[in-house]
Amino acid sequence: MLSVPIHIPTDSTYADLGSQCTSPKTASADPEAEEGDGSILSYTERTCELPGNAARLPETRSLPVDKLSRAQLKAEHFIRDNELLRAHKERIRCVALSRIVHGDGHWKLAKAFAELAHSYLTVRELPVQAGQHAESAKNILLRGVTMSKSVEEKREILRTLVTIYYTLGMSHLMLNNGRESYLSLQKVEKIVEELEELQEKKSVIGRISEKDIALALGRACFLQNKLSSAMNYFKQAMEIVISSEGDSSPELISIYREMARGEQMKKRYDQAIHHLLQAHSICQAVYKPLSVEAAQTGLLLAKAYAAPGNSEYNETADKYFTESLSAYQTALGPDDSQALNACVEFSKWLIQIGSTQEAYKMLHEAVGSEAEYNETAAEMLSIMGSICLAEGKIPKGYRLLKKCLEVQTAVYGSQHSKSRETQNLLTTLHRSGASGQ
Incomplete structure (x- = not known):
């Protein structure tokens, strides 16, 4: 039997192999067909041609550096095609493969962690995981990385820093940690200012725009009740x-x-009304009047007109409440949670201006004979019960509040403040004999 010598590849051999990896389907590859079962060790039947001979190696023996390159390309491909969940899976692969290829202390591993963190933030909307991965990326860079004289490498590191601190800022923002969010986002702002002086801003910011940074800083200021600063960032x-x-x-x-x-x-x-009118105008032009987007801005407009408590605005408030509710019901259906929430907001305003019967009728039609077990249904039943009690219809109010308690207990639990408040009211009504029970 012939013996086959063991070949230990050098760095140059790795590079040669990586540059010569080919696929029979390179020009028209289907990413879906290439994805396999989603694990790092799942491969297709693609092959690599070895230098100096016609032999072909199966994909299962290709090198980690090649796999990393493919994962990065696929992630970018999926992002361009707006297939964000598939891009997220490739970002996970990139972290594992970057650690294998570059080691634990390399800035490219920090970059992979930063991109995965940003993906957890924007695709999965998981701020805790996003913050953890961003911290991992930051720690790698803070431990010190070997910097080359390459301008492009310096740009990549700066871009990574922007991604890290923006992701940290946004993850804290989603968790309502205003101060921590502001501190991280300020670092992004300072990096961008320094890059502007070096005329490198456009080449570094990438997917995170100046608009994103300003908007995030404004929201972070809101959480700290710094209203003037927030408005400046929004402007x-x-x-x-x-x-x-x-x-x-x-x-x-x-x-x-x-x-x-x-x-x-x-x-x-x-x-406030002026800004909302501008937003509503754009929504109606871009998304059409009977769209969810127009319904959302219409409801905000209605509440803005209702907020001052000025009777001169009542007609306009009624107009926008009606239009918003109609748009929600048309776009999503009358039983959708957003449509029901619009109904609740509308009814609260009707009660505020004294139109309690109209409010009750609207809620009764919306809640139906069999109330769903959710927060909105509980609130609707609570309002209806309160209206009945205020009008002296105690037994009817008692029945509605009893049903409300049933929904609240299922949604919040029996020890929640809302459940206990309703239970206390029912107990008082029962002891007074006014419940008719």
């Missing part, structure tokens, strides 16, 4: 979008809504 975000995309960009919708929230917190209702 900055607004100006960035208008200068690059025009004054009808859909990206302005969320910015105008944040600005309106800031004005309402300052009790500057007219300014």
Whole structure:
């Protein structure tokens, strides 16, 4: 039997093998067919041609550096095609393969962690996991990495730092940690300012735009009750979008809504209404009047007109409440949670202006004979029961509140403050004999 010598590849051999890996389907590869079972050790039948001979190695013997390159390319491909969950899986592969290829202390491993962290933030919306991976990336860079004289490598490290601190800032923001969020986002802002002086800003920021940074900083200021600073950041975000995309960009919708929230917190209702009218106008133009987006801004407008308690605004508030509820019901159906929530908000305002019968009728039609076991249904039953009690219809109010308690107990538990409050009211009514039970 012939013996086959064992060959230990050198660094140059790895490079040669990586550069010569080919696939019979390279030009028209289907990412779905290549994905396999999602594990790092699942491969297709693609092969690599070895230098100097015609032999072909199966994919199962290809090198980690090749697998890493493919995972990175596939992640970018899926992002371009908006297949974000599949891109997320490739980001996980990239971390494992980067550790194998580059080692624990290399900046490219930090980059892989940073990109995975950002994916957990934006794709999976899991702030805790996003923060943990961003911290891992930061710790690798803080321990010190060997820097080459390559300008491109320095850009990649700066881009990684932007991703790390933005992700940390946003993860804290999603967890309502205003101070920690602001500190991380400030570091992003400082990096961008330094890059602007070096005329490197555009080449480094990447997927995280200046608008994203300004908007996040504004929200972090909100959490700290720094309203003036928050409004300045929102105006900055607004100006960035208008200068690059025009004054009808859909990206302005969320910015105008944040600005309106800031004005309402300052009790500057007219300014809040002005911003919401701009947002609503864009929604109706881009998404059409009977869309979820238009329903959302319409409901905010209705509440903004209702907020001052000025009877002169009642007609306009009623108009936007009605339009919003109709849009939700048309776009999502009358039983959707957002449509039911709009019904609740509308009914609260009707009670506020004294139209309790109209509010009761609306809620009765919305809740139906068999109430769903959710928070909105519990609130609807609570409001209906309270209306009956206020009008002296005690037995009917008691029955509605009893049903409300049943839903609250299922949703919150018997020890929740809302459940206990309803139980105490029912106990009082029963002891007084007014319940009719």
